[in-house]
Structure formats: structure tokens, C-alpha cells
Amino acid sequence: MIVKVWNQNGIIQESRPQVQLELVYNELKETLDLELDEVRAVDPQNVLYDMSRELFNQFFERLPNIKEIDDKRENLRSIIDAMLQDIPLQHVEQRDGKLHMPDGIINLEEELYRLIQQTALYDYREDHALNDLLPPEEKYVSRIRFSDRDNLSANLTGENGVDCIYDAKTFMCIRDSLDIVKRIIALTVNFPRARGVLQVKYEADNGQYLTLHILDGKYYTEEEFQQIWGLYKTYERKRSNPGMPESIATPDAKAM
Numbered sequence: 001m002i003v004k005v006w007n008q009n010g011i012i013q014e015s016r017p018q019v020q021l022e023l024v025y026n027e028l029k030e031t032l033d034l035e036l037d038e039v040r041a042v043d044p045q046n047v048l049y050d051m052s053r054e055l056f057n058q059f060f061e062r063l064p065n066i067k068e069i070d071d072k073r074e075n076l077r078s079i080i081d082a083m084l085q086d087i088p089l090q091h092v093e094q095r096d097g098k099l100h101m102p103d104g105i106i107n108l109e110e111e112l113y114r115l116i117q118q119t120a121l122y123d124y125r126e127d128h129a130l131n132d133l134l135p136p137e138e139k140y141v142s143r144i145r146f147s148d149r150d151n152l153s154a155n156l157t158g159e160n161g162v163d164c165i166y167d168a169k170t171f172m173c174i175r176d177s178l179d180i181v182k183r184i185i186a187l188t189v190n191f192p193r194a195r196g197v198l199q200v201k202y203e204a205d206n207g208q209y210l211t212l213h214i215l216d217g218k219y220y221t222e223e224e225f226q227q228i229w230g231l232y233k234t235y236e237r238k239r240s241n242p243g244m245p246e247s248i249a250t251p252d253a254k255a256m
Contacts, residue, residue: 044204143188
């Protein structure tokens, strides 16, 4: 069920969108005598994590030297083995004759790979604008909020709340932390369009429903709404049915 609430400025607390949404939800539940299943098959915070991860990966795959970076993966285990030699560690393990740390403590191979990715991005940014890696029609993440495994809340926002966050100096730390918790509380995705960027905040801090907030009160078309909602539904279906083919997992906007 989709409930649309118009966002207004200068209104009293009782008329704010979140309050109105609660009223509509409770009214429908009582009037229609609904018994709602409070246990969700898919947690929206996990879905938002999947969305962010793929958007991040799609961006880094556009680096002109990404093939050479990927080729380095086969050398990382030897590098990690050399790094860990002669260091007294309680939990270091051996795998195929090479030292490594358990993934539950730290995935050194993945962190080194991302460090190389980030190094290549910083090198590229010395001579090019970030937009050179982002096609004009490409959506990107401008804000992200999550809680780590110690329940410490973290936020990362691009400059002016609009710019892409991918080249922020703290971004790599965010990527590492996200892969530990695999949950995102709120994710803001920018959808470029002919008449300016449409900023959409996907918020999953409420256990009853997912909130999609079109920021800055901008007008949008039905087609744009289907694109916004369809992005979330794509990753929800993928998580619900991990083996589902891509063509089936992608929602048909006309049918929604």
C-alpha cells in the first residue's frame, strides 16, 4: 500500500507529514479491520544496504584502470601473509599455507582492494572532475546514515547535501563499516533530470513502513515516481528471491 502525503512549510506539529501518515495508517487499519503481519520477510534497512552497495560498485567500475585494479586481487593474499608475519596476534589463522585474519574480525583482502580502488580514484581526481565518471543521467548517493555494530550512528553527506559522496575522504571508512552491519537507516539518492536533480530520501527507521521523502518540495511526474519506487522494489525482490533472474527481479513500472 502506498500513501502519499504532501509536504508543507510553516504548519503546526499535528499537520506534519509523519503525523498525518500515522493517522491515515491507523484509520485504514481500524476501518478495514486489517490484521497486519508485523514480521517483515525483508528488512528495508538490508534492502537499502543492497541499493547503496550496487550504486557504489557501479561507480567504481567506471574507473579507466578498473581492470588492472581487479587483476591485483590474486596478489593480495600473499601481501597480507607478508604483512602478518612476525606479528604476535591471538586470532591469526592459516589458509593454504598463508596467514590471514578471520572475516569476523577484519577482511583484510577486501579492505586492501578498496584501498587500491580509492587510491585510483584520488589519482583520477587530480586531473578530472568527479562528474567525468558520472554520466549526466546516472543516479548517485549524496547522503547516508547508519548505525554500526556498536550502535553508534554515523552520517556522511556530500557538499551542500547534494554532491556525490564517493570521493569524500571518509567514504572508504563508511564502506568498510557498512559491510559489517549490512544495514542502512536512511539513504538519499539523486536522480538527475532535465529540470534539475530530484533528491529522494529513502528512510527505514520506522518498523511499520518505508518512507520516501522527495526533498525540497519539488514536483515530480508519475513516471519519475515509478523510477524512484522501482529502484527500491528491484532490490527488495532480489533479497526476497536471491536466485531470481535479473529480468524478473526488475519491476515493470507500468504494472506498479
